Amino acid sequence: MASFKDLKQRRALNRSMLYANNARALAKFSDASKSAVDEKNADGSTPDSTPPSGGGTTQYPVRAEQPDTNDRSVRMKVCDKIMPADIPSSIRRASSTGISSLEPSDTLPYRLEENEALEVRKTKFAGRGIFWAPQGDELCKKGTTLLRLRPHISVLGQEEVESHCHVCFEPQSHTSRFQRCSACRYVRYCSVNCQKTDWAIHKTECKALQAWQAHANARDPRPDCHTRTLARLIWKRPTEGEKWWNQLDSMQSNRAQKASEQIQSIAGQAYRLCRYIGIGTSSRAEREEIYEEEANRQRLADLGFDSVQQLLDFVCKFETNSFTASSSDLSPCGLAVCPTAALINHSCLPNAVVVFPFGPGDSGHTAGPMRVVAIKDVEPGQEITTAYVDLSDSYTKRRKTLSCTYSFECRCKICKVGSKASSLSGNAPWVDPRDSVWCPKKCGGWCAAPKEEGTGTSTIRCPACGASSTIDPKTLRTTVESAQSKMKEAKEALSALEVDKTITCLRDAVGLLTVQMPPSAYPLLSMLRTACEMFTSIAARIDVLERSKSLVRAQSMATTLADHYLVEATRLAMLVCTGMTVSNGIIFAEGHPTRAIALLTLGKLLISDAVAAFDESEAVDRSILPNPPKLPAVGMPRILMGRNFLLQALEELKIGFGKEKGTSGGDAAKHAQEILQNLDAEMRIFQQSGMAA
Numbered sequence: 272m273a274s275f276k277d278l279k280q281r282r283a284l285n286r287s288m289l290y291a292n293n294a295r296a297l298a299k300f301s302d303a304s305k306s307a308v309d310e311k312n313a314d315g316s317t318p319d320s321t322p323p324s325g326g327g328t329t330q331y332p333v334r335a336e337q338p339d340t341n342d343r344s345v346r347m348k349v350c351d352k353i354m355p356a357d358i359p360s361s362i363r364r365a366s367s368t369g370i371s372s373l374e375p376s377d378t379l380p381y382r383l384e385e386n387e388a389l390e391v392r393k394t395k396f397a398g399r400g401i402f403w404a405p406q407g408d409e410l411c412k413k414g415t416t417l418l419r420l421r422p423h424i425s426v427l428g429q430e431e432v433e434s435h436c437h438v439c440f441e442p443q444s445h446t447s448r449f450q451r452c453s454a455c456r457y458v459r460y461c462s463v464n465c466q467k468t469d470w471a472i473h474k475t476e477c478k479a480l481q482a483w484q485a486h487a488n489a490r491d492p493r494p495d496c497h498t499r500t501l502a503r504l505i506w507k508r509p510t511e512g513e514k515w516w517n518q519l520d521s522m523q524s525n526r527a528q529k530a531s532e533q534i535q536s537i538a539g540q541a542y543r544l545c546r547y548i549g550i551g552t553s554s555r556a557e558r559e560e561i562y563e564e565e566a567n568r569q570r571l572a573d574l575g576f577d578s579v580q581q582l583l584d585f586v587c588k589f590e591t592n593s594f595t596a597s598s599s600d601l602s603p604c605g606l607a608v609c610p611t612a613a614l615i616n617h618s619c620l621p622n623a624v625v626v627f628p629f630g631p632g633d634s635g636h637t638a639g640p641m642r643v644v645a646i647k648d649v650e651p652g653q654e655i656t657t658a659y660v661d662l663s664d665s666y667t668k669r670r671k672t673l674s675c676t677y678s679f680e681c682r683c684k685i686c687k688v689g690s691k692a693s694s695l696s697g698n699a700p701w702v703d704p705r706d707s708v709w710c711p712k713k714c715g716g717w718c719a720a721p722k723e724e725g726t727g728t729s730t731i732r733c734p735a736c737g738a739s740s741t742i743d744p745k746t747l748r749t750t751v752e753s754a755q756s757k758m759k760e761a762k763e764a765l766s767a768l769e770v771d772k773t774i775t776c777l778r779d780a781v782g783l784l785t786v787q788m789p790p791s792a793y794p795l796l797s798m799l800r801t802a803c804e805m806f807t808s809i810a811a812r813i814d815v816l817e818r819s820k821s822l823v824r825a826q827s828m829a830t831t832l833a834d835h836y837l838v839e840a841t842r843l844a845m846l847v848c849t850g851m852t853v854s855n856g857i858i859f860a861e862g863h864p865t866r867a868i869a870l871l872t873l874g875k876l877l878i879s880d881a882v883a884a885f886d887e888s889e890a891v892d893r894s895i896l897p898n899p900p901k902l903p904a905v906g907m908p909r910i911l912m913g914r915n916f917l918l919q920a921l922e923e924l925k926i927g928f929g930k931e932k933g934t935s936g937g938d939a940a941k942h943a944q945e946i947l948q949n950l951d952a953e954m955r956i957f958q959q960s961g962m963a964a
């Protein structure tokens with residue numbers, strides 16, 4: 272049984288558990304992460320030496336070195352969006368002709384190889400879709416893993432390339448030494464094994480990266496994640512074969528439905544891809560000729576594209592069908608393309624999620640790292656649906672994303688009622704908590720917010736107390752925009768390690784909005800999540816510094832400050848959980864991974880032994896929140912509350928990340944279990960020693 276000698280030891284353990292999944296934030300702040308770079312090549316040569324010629328296919332140039340949501344839209348945030356200033360006229364011409372996306376195959380319906388109880392059928396409005404079609408009348412229970420999949424490709428996001436292994440996605444820690452490719456000096460590997468595995472593709476990628484860097488400008492010193500992913504798919508084609516490629520090719524393109532500015536963006540992406548894979552050069556004169564020169568046409572044909580239209584469709588298919596690759600705690604870390612999972616249609620009331628319960632790396636998972644998990648019971652004949660958008664987004668924002676990126680209008684039950692007060696379940700009037708503002712009489716209830724794009728004054732009525740008032744949508748819009756811009760400033764200030772400025776900006780952003788709207792409202796909920804992460808990161812940074820200080824007094828001052836920030840993070844985490852659970856599971860169903868991770872975060876913060884640095888009244892004054900939620904008393908009451916949240920998180924993680932034998936809930940559940948075991952061992956010691964009283 273574990274023994275805890277003193278409070279300090281217990282605190283250190285709980286804190287390290289708290290910060291464990293905050294490795295990316297920590298790495299950003301820690302100067303130490305940079306010094307973990309081993310400047311020697313894996314083969315022992317100096318960094319700039321010529322790549323070794325080892326024979327066979329294992330010639331890899333290496334040099335030694337070391338990040339919500341399940342939602343597909345996150346990939347837009349992870350990876351750079353590209354809108355080039357100049358698009359070759361040949362592409363413009365080609366794109367204006369358009370060709371229709373692939374029609375659903377004649378072979379429909381068919382059963383999926385990976386799970387015979389799933390059938391691909393033609394739907395009424397959404398092309399093909401996947402349906403729960405067991406042989407009998409068996410219900411698919413929530414928590415069931417419907418699909419275990421190996422994506423055709425998974426690629427690290429721009430921010431992650433320099434801190435994660437290119438192959439297994441393992442994050443570099445302070446103790447690990449990653450090998451960096453000495454030729455391109457960009458990609459990293461955690462082991463020689465990963466280097467070897469990657470060499471078949473990286474030998475081509477490496478040259479392309481070097482060529483890109485040779486002509487790079489300050490705007491894009493490296494090819495973005497979309498470009499790298501598309502290129503790797505093309506380079507994999509010869510080794511993977513035509514069946515593999517045909518699966519990619521059968522994905523829906525939607526090119527015919529795209530507006531001209533969207534086609535411009537697609538064309539820009541295609542152009543960048545060409546530039547990266549060595550078709551054409553960077554000189555402007557030659558750009559115009561890129562697809563017309565015989566040599567370039569031949570090069571495209573060699574890569575399997577008979578026409579520019581085919582290349583554009585390839586890019587469209589990728590944009591419509593790629594996924595965010597995320598870690599086991601849902602931190603986005605790159606892109607994944609998986610044609611089977613891409614057959615699943617969208618709903619704002621999804622019954623399934625796409626997750627990577629052990630991270631997106633391939634190692635150790637014979638069936639592949641990607642999972643499609645049911646988060647609600649599914650009846651035979653029901654369609655499996657996931658959300659392509661962040662479920663905390665407002666009605667307007669969701670529709671905008673779905674229309675711009677996926678070219679359709681959602682007809683799910685919640686979209687049909689829109690943001691109007693209506694009855695979604697039972698006969699009770701229902702206000703979508705994402706599109707709401709506080710009751711004008713402050714009764715604690717909330718009212719349907721006026722339409723985001725509305726003009727003139729609107730009357731709002733509280734369904735709870737009946738109070739009504741007028742509100743100017745324009746004023747509300749201005750408040751939201753100002754909060755969003757302050758949030759942006761806060762992120763920049765944090766990157767620059769300006770802690771005081773970060774906190775002032777967070778107060779102006781989050782504090783401002785909490786007065787106007789409940790924590791479930793858009794965009795407050797996502798801001799609360801971000802602010803909570805930021806305060807935890809600041810506290811982690813201070814705790815790291817504390818360990819490096821020799822003076823006891825300096826240590827205790829840092830501890831006090833770190834505690835203060837953790838208390839603030841705990842308050843924010845409480846609001847996040849309130850915002851996510853307030854709709855009784857209508858928006859974030861019980862077991863939705865995003866909600867489960869939020870509960871886990873709150874549990875970990877509550878047991879972190881953070882004591883406000885100042886007395887309660889002063890601590891409240893210093894909060895960024897005008898009305899901070901009250902926390903239970905420090906010590907056993909707070910720990911017990913934390914334990915309850917951890918238990919709830921564990922149950923929900925087992926649903927959202929799949930109830931699989933021995934590994935239910937993935938790495939996040941394993942982490943929660945470890946914390947609970949340590950906590951229970953500690954509480955037994957406390958009880959035995961009579962300290963609990």
Ligand SMILES: C[S@@+](CC[C@H](N)C(=O)[O-])C[C@H]1O[C@@H](n2cnc3c(N)ncnc32)[C@H](O)[C@@H]1O
Nearest residue numbers: 396397398399523592613614615616617677679
């Ligand atoms: C990732 S694909 C889903 C599979 C697709 N239905 C197919 O046949 O390949 C995304 C595309 O499917 C269609 N789609 C997905 N969900 C939809 C929905 N709820 N309503 C209408 N169309 C939808 C849209 O055209 C969208 O761009």
